[in-house]
Amino acid sequence: MVEKKVTAKKAVKKTEKVSxxxxxxxxxxxxxxxxxxxxxxxxxxxxxxxMYPASEAVVLAQETSPSKFDATVELHVQMGLDPKKPEQNIxxxxxxxxxxxxxxxxxxxxxxxxxxxxxxAGAEHAGLEEMIKKIQEGWMDFDLVIATPAxxxxxxxxxxxxxxxxxxxxxxxxxxxxxxxxxxxxFKKGKVEFRLDKDAIIxxxxxxxxxxxxxxxxxxxxxxxxxxxxxxxxxxGTYIKRMSVASTMGPGIRVDLGTI
Numbered sequence: 001m002v003e004k005k006v007t008a009k010k011a012v013k014k015t016e017k018v019s020x021x022x023x024x025x026x027x028x029x030x031x032x033x034x035x036x037x038x039x040x041x042x043x044x045x046x047x048x049x050x051m052y053p054a055s056e057a058v059v060l061a062q063e064t065s066p067s068k069f070d071a072t073v074e075l076h077v078q079m080g081l082d083p084k085k086p087e088q089n090i091x092x093x094x095x096x097x098x099x100x101x102x103x104x105x106x107x108x109x110x111x112x113x114x115x116x117x118x119x120x121a122g123a124e125h126a127g128l129e130e131m132i133k134k135i136q137e138g139w140m141d142f143d144l145v146i147a148t149p150a151x152x153x154x155x156x157x158x159x160x161x162x163x164x165x166x167x168x169x170x171x172x173x174x175x176x177x178x179x180x181x182x183x184x185x186x187f188k189k190g191k192v193e194f195r196l197d198k199d200a201i202i203x204x205x206x207x208x209x210x211x212x213x214x215x216x217x218x219x220x221x222x223x224x225x226x227x228x229x230x231x232x233x234x235x236x237g238t239y240i241k242r243m244s245v246a247s248t249m250g251p252g253i254r255v256d257l258g259t260i
Contacts, residue, residue: 038066043251051256057245058216065209065247070101072205073216075223076252078242079200080235087234091195093174094226098215099190101208106184107131107142109155109169114148114180121181122188128154135161142167146175146183190219194227202227209247220245224260 035043042064052060058073065071081088108118108126115126125131125142128151135158145162147155147169155162155169162168169175173193177183194204206219231239243255 036066039249039251042066046251046253049254051254053259054220054255055213055217055259057253057255058220059213060253061245061247061250062209062213062216064250064253067209067247067249071209071248071250072101073207073209073211074203074205074246074248075220076244076246077202077227077240079196079202080238080241081196081200081232083196083198083200085234088232089196090227090230090232091170091172091193092226092230093191093193094222095186096190096192096206096219096222098207098211098219100192100205101211102205104143104187105141106144106146106187108180108184109145109147109151110180111148111151117181118146118184121184123180123184132158140165144175144187145169146177146180146187148178148180149176150178152176194223221260 045064046060061073079090081090083089106118106123106125108115108123109128109131110118110126111128115128118126123146132154145167152169159168171177173195174183174186174191175193192204192206194202196202204223206223207216211219227240240257243257243260244252245255246252
């Protein structure tokens with residue numbers, strides 16, 4: 001009888017192990033990520049691998065926007081530069097003839113006299129010590145920061161806060177200037193900054209899907225001209241490798257570089 005009880009116990013344990021193994025058995029993975037129905041609906045309009053003339057690519061970017069909102073039309077440029085070399089890490093600004101379609105909230109860090117000029121020119125926020133204190137306390141209700149050269153030593157203490165968000169004023173981006181009123185006016189009208197990222201790519205929005213195609217093309221040409229003008233002397237080989245346009249959340253459309 002003892003033998004039978006032991007055998008029975010073993011059988012129960014074996015059954016429990018099998019049951020436990022079945023419970024732990026991996027279930028088929030459910031695909032959580034992927035493109036939505038609206039994206040997939042417009043995707044067939046873009047021919048895979050095809051290089052489109054610049055004007056056609058821009059029109060197609062407008063037509064393939066899957067968003068309900070007025071999406072931004074973006075330009076993505078793969079450059080033949082080395083971001084690790086300071087002289088090739090290009091950065092600059094360009095004024096878009098038709099504007100960006102987006103209103104930026106501008107903060108100007110300057111002494112009282114310049115702060116008043118900035119406010120008169122359209123800056124949403126302007127000041128110095130009180131603004132620096134607010135930022136240190138966590139306030140970030142602005143899209144662009146402009147500062148005068150005289151206050152940069154004080155602004156420097158915000159380097160970690162503004163720098164990580166790409167908002168630190170810099171002479172190369174036109175955001176450190178003695179003429180803050182002019183800078184505010186220019187950025188309000190459509191002046192934008194372009195810069196090379198760590199992957200040697202320039203990403204830049206150049207208007208809205210609702211823009212007239214002609215206006216988007218004028219903005220597109222202005223950016224391309226500015227990028228070409230920024231070519232470093234040390235650049236060798238192919239300067240602009242690849243280029244594509246797309247609406248926010250829309251499919252990428254490759255641009256034939258021979259048409260820019």
